[in-house]
Amino acid sequence: xxxxxxxxxxxxxxxxxxxxxxxxxxxxxxxxxxxxxxxxxxxxxxxxxxxxxxxxxxxxxxxxxxxxxxxxxxxxxxxxxxxxxxxxxxxxxxxxxxxxxxxxxxxxxxxxxxxxxxxxxxxxxxxxxxxxxxxxxxxxxxxxxxxxxxxxxxxxxxxxxxxxxxxxxxxxxxxxxxxxxxxxxxxxxxxxxxxxxxxxxxxxxxxxxxxxxxxxxxxxxxxxxxxxxxxxxxxxxxxxxxxxxxxxxxxxxxxxxxxxxxxxxxxxxxxxxxxxxxxxxxxxxxxxxxxxxxxxxxxxxxxxxxxxxxxxxxxxxxxxxxxxxxxxxxxxxxxxxxxxxxxxxxxxxxxxxxxxxxxxxxxxxxxxxxxxxxxxxxxxxxxxxxxxxxxxxxxxx
Amino acid sequence: xxxxxxxxxxxxxxxxxxxxxxxxxxxxxxxxxxxxxxxxxxxxxxxxxxxxxxxxxxxxxxxxxxxxxxxxxxxxxxxxxxxxxxxxxxxxxxxxxxxxxxxxxxxxxxxxxxxxxxxxxxxxxxxxxxxxxxxxxxxxxxxxxxxxxxxxxxxxxxxxxxxxxxxxxxxxxxxxxxxxxxxxxxxxxxxxxxxxxxxxxxxxxxxxxxxxxxxxxxxxxxxxxxxxxxxxxxxxxxxxxxxxxxxxxxxxxxxxxxxxxxxxxxxxxxxxxxxxxxxxxxxxxxxxxxxxxxxxxxxxxxxxxxxx
Numbered sequence: 001x002x003x004x005x006x007x008x009x010x011x012x013x014x015x016x017x018x019x020x021x022x023x024x025x026x027x028x029x030x031x032x033x034x035x036x037x038x039x040x041x042x043x044x045x046x047x048x049x050x051x052x053x054x055x056x057x058x059x060x061x062x063x064x065x066x067x068x069x070x071x072x073x074x075x076x077x078x079x080x081x082x083x084x085x086x087x088x089x090x091x092x093x094x095x096x097x098x099x100x101x102x103x104x105x106x107x108x109x110x111x112x113x114x115x116x117x118x119x120x121x122x123x124x125x126x127x128x129x130x131x132x133x134x135x136x137x138x139x140x141x142x143x144x145x146x147x148x149x150x151x152x153x154x155x156x157x158x159x160x161x162x163x164x165x166x167x168x169x170x171x172x173x174x175x176x177x178x179x180x181x182x183x184x185x186x187x188x189x190x191x192x193x194x195x196x197x198x199x200x201x202x203x204x205x206x207x208x209x210x211x212x213x214x215x216x217x218x219x220x221x222x223x224x225x226x227x228x229x230x231x232x233x234x235x236x237x238x239x240x241x242x243x244x245x246x247x248x249x250x251x252x253x254x255x256x257x258x259x260x261x262x263x264x265x266x267x268x269x270x271x272x273x274x275x276x277x278x279x280x281x282x283x284x285x286x287x288x289x290x291x292x293x294x295x296x297x298x299x300x301x302x303x304x305x306x307x308x309x310x311x312x313x314x315x316x317x318x319x320x321x322x323x324x325x326x327x328x329x330x331x332x333x334x335x336x337x338x339x340x341x342x343x344x345x346x347x348x349x350x351x352x353x354x355x356x357x358x359x360x361x362x363x364x365x366x367x368x369x370x371x372x373x374x375x376x377x378x379x380x381x382x383x384x385x386x387x388x389x390x391x392x393x394x395x396x397x
Numbered sequence: 398x399x400x401x402x403x404x405x406x407x408x409x410x411x412x413x414x415x416x417x418x419x420x421x422x423x424x425x426x427x428x429x430x431x432x433x434x435x436x437x438x439x440x441x442x443x444x445x446x447x448x449x450x451x452x453x454x455x456x457x458x459x460x461x462x463x464x465x466x467x468x469x470x471x472x473x474x475x476x477x478x479x480x481x482x483x484x485x486x487x488x489x490x491x492x493x494x495x496x497x498x499x500x501x502x503x504x505x506x507x508x509x510x511x512x513x514x515x516x517x518x519x520x521x522x523x524x525x526x527x528x529x530x531x532x533x534x535x536x537x538x539x540x541x542x543x544x545x546x547x548x549x550x551x552x553x554x555x556x557x558x559x560x561x562x563x564x565x566x567x568x569x570x571x572x573x574x575x576x577x578x579x580x581x582x583x584x585x586x587x588x589x590x591x592x593x594x595x596x597x598x599x600x601x602x603x604x605x606x607x608x609x610x611x612x613x614x615x616x617x618x619x620x621x622x623x624x625x626x627x628x629x630x631x632x633x634x635x636x637x638x639x640x641x642x643x644x645x646x647x648x649x650x651x652x653x654x655x656x657x658x659x660x661x662x663x664x665x666x667x668x669x670x671x672x673x674x675x676x677x678x679x680x681x682x683x684x685x686x687x688x689x690x691x692x693x694x695x696x697x698x699x700x701x702x703x704x705x
Contacts, residue, residue: 057601077604090602094620103616104606153606163605 002067002160002193004031004054009063011049023049025217026063031210034191036184038208040201042240046217047197048165054195055163056080067160083154084163088170089146091138097149098134101125104157124156127186144175151183155190162187162194168203180207201241205229213237231370235360238288238367244322244333246288250362253283262287262359266327269305271354276369285368288358291322293371294334297349306351307332314342323348440684446677453671466678475654475662482569483638483658490573491633494580498629501581502588516586523582531646534575538562538647562648568656572644579643580636584629591625592618624701631694638686659683 009027014020024046031037039047052058054065056077064071072080083104091100101121105112125131128148138146147167154162167183168176184207187194198204204211205225213220213228213236221233232238238246251264259270264287295302309325309332321339325332325348334350342348355372405413412420422429447466451459470476501519509515522530537544540560549555561567595618603613619626641660644650650657650665657665659679667676 055605057604077601078607078609081607082605084602084605086598086602088596088598090596090598092599092602092617092620094623103603103608153602157606 001033001191003033003069004037004161004193004195005064005066005069006030006050006054007064007066009050009053009060009065011046011053011058012061022217024053024060027214027217027219028063029212029219029222031193031195033193036187036194036196036207036209038204038211039195039197039214040199040204040208040211040240041214041220042199045214047199047214050214051084051163051165051195051197054161055082055084057084080161081157081159082161082163083157083159084165085150085154085167087166089138089150091146091149091153093138096135096137097125097130097141100138100149101134101152101156104153120156124152127155128152143171144179147171147175147179151186155186158190159192162192164194164196166197166199168198168200176203183207202243205241211241213240215240229371231367232358233367235286235288235365238358238360242290242292244291244335246290246358247294247332249287249289249330251285251287253285253359253368266330266332267305267307269354269357271357271359271369275355275372276359283368284362286360286362286365288360289332289352290356290358290371291333291335293352293356294332294336294350295352296334296336296338297351299336299338300351302351302353302356304352304354304357306349308347308349310347311342311344314339314344325350443677443680443684446674447681449674451673451677453667453673456673459674462674466675467681469675470678470682475657478654479657479659479662482654482656485569486573486576486640486658487634487637490576490580490637491630493573493577494633494637495584495626495630497577498581498584499588499626501585502592505585505589506592512589516589519582519585521582522579523586527579527642528646530579531572531575531643534571534578534643535562535647538571538574563652565652565655568648568652572647572656575643575647576637576640580633583636584633587625587629587632588622591622595621624697627697628694628701631690631697635687635690635694638683638690 007028009024010022011024012020012022027046027050029037039050041047049058053060056072056075060073065073067080092103095103098121101124102117105117105120121134122131125134128151130145130148130152133141133145133149138149141149147170150167164183168179171179180203183196196204196207205228208225210222211225211228212222213232215236221228221237223231228237228241232241235248239248249264249266251262253276254261254263255273256270258273260273260276262269262271262285294307297306307327309327311323311325313324315322315324316339320335320337321342323334323336323339323342325334332350357369358367358371359369360366361368412423415423446459448461448463449459450462450465505512505515505519538546538561540546540558540563543558546555546558546561550558559567561571599617599621600613603617608616638658639660640658641664644656644658644661645664648656650661654662660683663676663679663683666672666679
């Protein structure tokens with residue numbers, strides 16, 4: 001039961017003035033007791049380094065890491081009472097499953113009786129359904145079984161914090177989804193504060209209570225999955241979260257009475273000024289359309305701007321398809337369930353509800369307008385709104 | 398290209414007529430012949446010779462004498478000292494080489510920069526021709542101008558130069574030092590590679606599991622290296638017990654037999670005293686010991702292959 005706090009944490013590898021690398025740059029965040037935080041970002045964004053600093057495997061160059069308000073910067077990894085699940089499982093190959101599970105208990109507390117340890121091992125094995133494997137060595141286990149043992153090794157100690165370093169990256173796709181749910185359930189069950197690192201935005205959206213999106217060592221946004229999806233703090237977050245990628249077009253924003261006129265070349269539309277937090281009269285902007293928010297006009301009226309596009313590729317995914325099109329020389333992606341009668345090279349009219357349009361300042365890349373979740377009676381009604389942040393992310397990235 | 402071109406040649410057809418049970422042995426015939434001529438035949442010859450009174454001055458007049466040579470092995474006045482020397486040589490030499498080699502390998506892995514350069518330097522004693530290495534040590538242990546005597550005097554260990562190679566009490570030790578110098582690098586390299594083979598993440602897992610550095614060494618490093626260490630230990634035993642050049646170059650086994658090990662005694666019996674029969678009987682003794690070591694070596698080796 002621990003509240004984790006990072007305050008201005010920076011990690012530099014090598015001397016900063018002599019070509020050193022700043023892996024983590026001034027990251028501050030708080031993970032409340034029992035909360036599940038996901039650190040999300042592309043490779044090399046510093047998420048793993050952040051996790052390792054929390055675990056004590058790396059020391060921060062600057063800043064303070066604290067558990068329940070107590071600074072732990074100088075506390076060694078072995079004394080932090082933190083458990084970590086590694087990407088490649090890191091099971092001890094010379095020990096059987098039971099010994100692997102019990103290793104932390106035997107070390108941590110010398111006077112714990114071996115009956116007690118055995119009881120705990122059996123309880124955890126039962127919880128993870130690996131009772132039958134206790135005498136096997138890791139070499140004899142499948143990937144999913146190894147993953148369970150690695151989880152068990154973390155759970156058995158009932159630590160203050162769970163750290164997960166891309167624990168599902170080495171599993172195949174279907175197993176990844178099962179284990180994802182299991183980790184989620186397990187964490188809610190034991191209620192231990194957790195930090196989970198992944199580069200997979202779909203995994204992040206489905207598992208996290210909160211998501212911290214990182215890029216180039218900096219924290220881009222900290223929020224719930226739906227905040228990150230609907231109100232990305234900047235263009236990077238908007239593009240990184242969500243699949244297929246958001247459509248982004250450069251354009252201009254002009255104040256015109258009580259509306260803003262947005263011109264993006266491929267289309268033009270008005271936005272009520274209340275929706276936009278823009279200071280200047282004319283602004284270079286970047287407009288974003290989520291592929292999930294673009295509908296064919298023939299199937300649904302959105303009341304928003306229409307875009308004529310020539311279909312290039314229709315990629316069926318079962319119940320829906322990704323439509324790859326081209327409009328005035330610009331690529332556009334949309335997803336739709338009404339695709340069976342579509343031919344490639346056909347032209348379609350796509351439209352998007354104004355409240356679903358994202359607007360970014362072209363200079364700062366900061367968000368001007370996010371995606372509103374309020375229901376609009378005159379659009380495609382309820383079904384559109386079911387596609388909120390987490391729901392839209394069930395598609396495979 | 399027609400199917401006719403693919404037809405079996407007359408040679409292949411002839412091969413086809415050989416019964417299956419015989420045919421499978423045909424491919425290993427060349428190797429079998431080489432092993433037979435160069436390994437099995439000499440061994441058989443040596444076993445036979447050990448039952449004769451063959452003498453190099455009259456090699457054609459060898460007569461079968463039964464187990465007389467083996468009897469002489471037990472009654473020989475020198476054999477006990479030689480066996481004791483061999484025991485000291487093998488145990489002290491191996492243990493010292495292992496301890497020093499392990500520490501060296503660990504330092505190469507953990508502490509020293511430029512591992513590849515450092516391991517190349519460490520390997521010099523092992524790649525240097527044996528006689529050259531032995532000659533250097535003989536020179537360094539020299540009684541009148543040897544640097545080791547000078548060093549010991551400077552350090553205050555001894556008051557004056559000691560003729561170590563010519564002393565019946567001390568003559569075994571300089572060759573042991575030379576042998577450790579030669580074998581430790583091999584063990585260091587073995588240690589280095591087995592340490593490098595351990596996944597670093599296991600140590601991180603152990604740290605997260607609350608293990609102290611000693612516990613990491615005891616419960617991760619050592620068990621992960623156990624087979625490599627056993628293999629290395631057996632290799633050290635085998636190399637040590639077979640060694641001839643280090644002793645021969647430095648002391649010729651003397652004075653008396655004070656620095657003789659079994660291989661040196663065999664050489665002396667055969668090529669100094671010309672008693673080839675007796676030398677062969679001694680060889681059988683060495684052969685038996687080596688067989689035991691080799692048996693365990695192969696056992697461990699198979700176990701490793703079964704595990705990975």
